Amino acid sequence: MTDLDLIADVLVAGGGPAGAWAAVKAAESGADVVLVDKGYLGTSGATAAAGTGVWYVDPDPARRSGVRVLDHSPVTELLVDADGAGAGAAGHRRQHGHSYRVRAGAVVLATGGCAFLSKALGCDVNTGDGALFAAETGAELSGMEFSNAYAIAPEFTSVTKTAFYSYATFYHADGSVLEGAGSTRGRSVIARALLSERVFCRLDQAGEGIRQAMRLAQPNFFLPFDRQGIDPFTELFPVTLLAEGTVRGTGGIRLTGYDCATSVPGLYAAGDTATREPICGGFTGGGSHNAAWAMSSGTWAGQAAARHARALGARAATRAVRGAGGAGLRPTGGDRAGHREIIDAVQAEVLPYEKNYLRHGDRLAPALASLDETWKRARHGLRADGPDVVRARSAAAMAAHARWMYASALARTESRGMHKRADHPGSDPAQHHRLISGGLDEVWVLPETGWPLAVAS
Numbered sequence: 001m002t003d004l005d006l007i008a009d010v011l012v013a014g015g016g017p018a019g020a021w022a023a024v025k026a027a028e029s030g031a032d033v034v035l036v037d038k039g040y041l042g043t044s045g046a047t048a049a050a051g052t053g054v055w056y057v058d059p060d061p062a063r064r065s066g067v068r069v070l071d072h073s074p075v076t077e078l079l080v081d082a083d084g085a086g087a088g089a090a091g092h093r094r095q096h097g098h099s100y101r102v103r104a105g106a107v108v109l110a111t112g113g114c115a116f117l118s119k120a121l122g123c124d125v126n127t128g129d130g131a132l133f134a135a136e137t138g139a140e141l142s143g144m145e146f147s148n149a150y151a152i153a154p155e156f157t158s159v160t161k162t163a164f165y166s167y168a169t170f171y172h173a174d175g176s177v178l179e180g181a182g183s184t185r186g187r188s189v190i191a192r193a194l195l196s197e198r199v200f201c202r203l204d205q206a207g208e209g210i211r212q213a214m215r216l217a218q219p220n221f222f223l224p225f226d227r228q229g230i231d232p233f234t235e236l237f238p239v240t241l242l243a244e245g246t247v248r249g250t251g252g253i254r255l256t257g258y259d260c261a262t263s264v265p266g267l268y269a270a271g272d273t274a275t276r277e278p279i280c281g282g283f284t285g286g287g288s289h290n291a292a293w294a295m296s297s298g299t300w301a302g303q304a305a306a307r308h309a310r311a312l313g314a315r316a317a318t319r320a321v322r323g324a325g326g327a328g329l330r331p332t333g334g335d336r337a338g339h340r341e342i343i344d345a346v347q348a349e350v351l352p353y354e355k356n357y358l359r360h361g362d363r364l365a366p367a368l369a370s371l372d373e374t375w376k377r378a379r380h381g382l383r384a385d386g387p388d389v390v391r392a393r394s395a396a397a398m399a400a401h402a403r404w405m406y407a408s409a410l411a412r413t414e415s416r417g418m419h420k421r422a423d424h425p426g427s428d429p430a431q432h433h434r435l436i437s438g439g440l441d442e443v444w445v446l447p448e449t450g451w452p453l454a455v456a457s
């Protein structure tokens with residue numbers, strides 16, 4: 001039984017900038033909008049801690065959009081109508097301890113990317129849920145090989161703000177310089193070194209004049225240093241690399257038009273949930289493009305979802321709907337699997353640098369085979385009740401994400417953008433196309449033909 005049953009024109013899943021802008025723009029277009037978030041709208045997700053300034057919006061208290069917001073209410077599955085069109089979502093209200101359902105004329109997925117619970121700053125809510133929900137309704141992914149962003153962080157913290165490492169020199173433990181290491185070029189040198197030794201860093205290229213400006217620009221970068229009593233400009237500190245997957249990576253749900261539509265009618269995607277290839281190609285858009293994409297794709301998706309709902313009219317509220325969720329919700333077998341074991345198995349394949357960052361076919365293929373087995377376990381036996389449904393679905397989403405990622409990485413037999421293969425170090429002009437992927441029990445990867453977003457609509 002569902003404890004809270006709502007009807008809206010547009011349901012927005014996710015309350016980062018992509019979801020917030022989608023909700024505001026759908027409401028401005030005349031739609032009745034419900035927005036649901038895993039945490040709190042505006043403070044959850046990658047952006048809140050990122051320092052992009054995106055949330056610095058006009059505080060005018062008289063401006064109200066009329067959007068109904070359900071905080072701490074993660075979506076656990078999409079609802080579809082008899083034709084398979086997006087028709088709302090169901091989820092769990094954590095602070096109230098009950099389930100909910102929102103039937104809607106159109107859905108915008110803006111749940112962020114997938115950082116595989118690596119503890120990267122602000123990203124542990126980003127478990128790839130939207131991509132799983134979309135795939136369960138038949139939508140496709142794109143660019144999933146461009147999914148191995150890793151960020152530099154001091155070893156004793158999760159703060160992955162990387163901009164200031166352009167002022168860094170990296171060192172071996174004996175104090176000698178780690179040649180070739182760097183933040184923008186040379187991060188793989190750090191990854192390789194970390195396989196066998198600790199790597200140290202000092203922001204010793206920042207002159208006196210700029211140090212104060214750095215503190216003012218990104219105060220939370222310095223918090224962990226201040227707490228540890230370390231002066232990062234003069235003292236060495238150990239660093240690590242944390243996986244950010246498709247948060248600062250680029251792959252995501254495939255878009256079929258400039259309105260951020262997916263291949264499923266009534267389903268739209270925005271921000272990190274959608275592929276960012278239309279603006280970034282195969283590389284991360286860190287440093288402004290990502291935030292710009294979140295807001296602009298959210299705007300387009302919200303407006304288009306409102307149009308779709310309007311065209312549907314009263315039928316949106318009366319049509320029969322069903323839940324589209326599979327793994328973690330509706331197990332197909334008898335053996336029981338827990339979300340923790342699925343998460344551990346996925347992380348063992350996607351977090352190690354030698355598998356995901358320093359890619360090679362000889363390591364990718366067995367990692368994918370292991371993930372396929374993990375998916376089977378999840379599909380057959382992963383089940384949970386109450387709030388644990390959210391964890392089970394996140395575990396399933398991570399497993400699905402990892403498989404599209406490695407299947408695409410194996411299919412792209414070249415190095416391009418952030419996808420670098422040691423066994424195929426050069427780029428191949430014959431592979432200058434996007435790779436689309438999809439499927440759950442059977443994952444598939446195909447070159448895209450037709451370039452839908454290269455032609456003005």
Ligand SMILES: Cc1cc2nc3c(=O)[nH]c(=O)nc-3n(C[C@H](O)[C@H](O)[C@H](O)COP(=O)(O)OP(=O)(O)OC[C@H]3O[C@@H](n4cnc5c(N)ncnc54)[C@H](O)[C@@H]3O)c2cc1C
Pocket residue numbers: 013014015016017018019036037038039040041042043044045046047048049050051052073074075076110111112113120121122123125126127129130160161162244247248270271272273285286287288289290291292294
């Ligand atoms: C440390 C760091 C620094 C960065 N710096 C920059 C920068 O300088 N410039 C730049 O352009 N970009 C930067 N980025 C990237 C940028 O933050 C992201 O591209 C941007 O946050 C994407 O916004 P979004 O709304 O798509 O996702 P998010 O901001 O991650 O929001 C997703 C929301 O969805 C919610 N959610 C997740 N699952 C569910 C679910 N099942 N149901 C309901 N809600 C759910 C989450 O709680 C969250 O609120 C940085 C990222 C990080 C991590």
